Amino acid sequence: MKIQNRLQHKLTDHFQPAFMEIVNESHQHNVPEGSESHFKIVIATTAFNSLTAVKRHRLIYKLLASELQGSIHALALHTYTPEEWATQHTPPPDSPPCMGGGH
Amino acid sequence: MDIMVKLKELVESNTVVIFMKGTPQFPQCGFSGRTVQALQQCGEEFAYVNIFDEPEVHQNLPAFSDWPTFPQVFVDGELVGGCDITLELFQSGELQTLITEAVAKKAA
Numbered sequence: 222m223k224i225q226n227r228l229q230h231k232l233t234d235h236f237q238p239a240f241m242e243i244v245n246e247s248h249q250h251n252v253p254e255g256s257e258s259h260f261k262i263v264i265a266t267t268a269f270n271s272l273t274a275v276k277r278h279r280l281i282y283k284l285l286a287s288e289l290q291g292s293i294h295a296l297a298l299h300t301y302t303p304e305e306w307a308t309q310h311t312p313p314p315d316s317p318p319c320m321g322g323g324h
Numbered sequence: 325m326d327i328m329v330k331l332k333e334l335v336e337s338n339t340v341v342i343f344m345k346g347t348p349q350f351p352q353c354g355f356s357g358r359t360v361q362a363l364q365q366c367g368e369e370f371a372y373v374n375i376f377d378e379p380e381v382h383q384n385l386p387a388f389s390d391w392p393t394f395p396q397v398f399v400d401g402e403l404v405g406g407c408d409i410t411l412e413l414f415q416s417g418e419l420q421t422l423i424t425e426a427v428a429k430k431a432a
């Protein structure tokens with residue numbers, strides 16, 4: 222299974238998000254075409270209610286620990302509760318371009 | 325010294341510290357570069373550790389902070405977050421407040 226699909230399945234099963242978008246940003250980086258190394262995840266779920274941003278990110282990092290150990294080099298996370306998502310008007314920022322550093 | 329003790333000392337003795345890829349002048353990762361820029365714009369002094377120069381820190385900080393990726397920003401001994409959280413806090417003005425208060429507390 223493609224990594225992006227695996228991320229989609231795992232996150233959907235675990236968080237039942239009200240909104241989710243997974244973007245493969247690998248093409249912005251110095252990696253071979255078709256790579257699955259850099260992703261951005263925008264996710265809104267009630268599982269984040271009353272959690273700090275650090276705790277929200279940790280939940281995702283734990284769920285995706287094996288993928289992070291493997292081929293994923295960068296994971297940009299933008300986490301919201303459904304209420305925050307409904308009321309926030311600024312889109313999540315674009316991820317930066319790579320500057321060539323390794324793992 | 326035990327690396328975990330060393331890391332604890334590092335984050336507690338520096339009011340603001342970033343663990344990053346490269347240096348503030350020459351970041352080697354876009355995420356580190358953006359994060360360090362946000363810190364610079366807050367106008368207070370901060371410490372940095374280039375994890376490529378400190379393999380022991382690179383290897384052990386994720387277990388210490390329960391955070392698998394870099395950069396990592398600590399204020400007053402606490403993990404603030406990585407690039408995404410630090411930038412969100414910067415854009416909302418909360419990063420400035422957090423840092424200013426931590427620096428004032430340290431000076432008091």
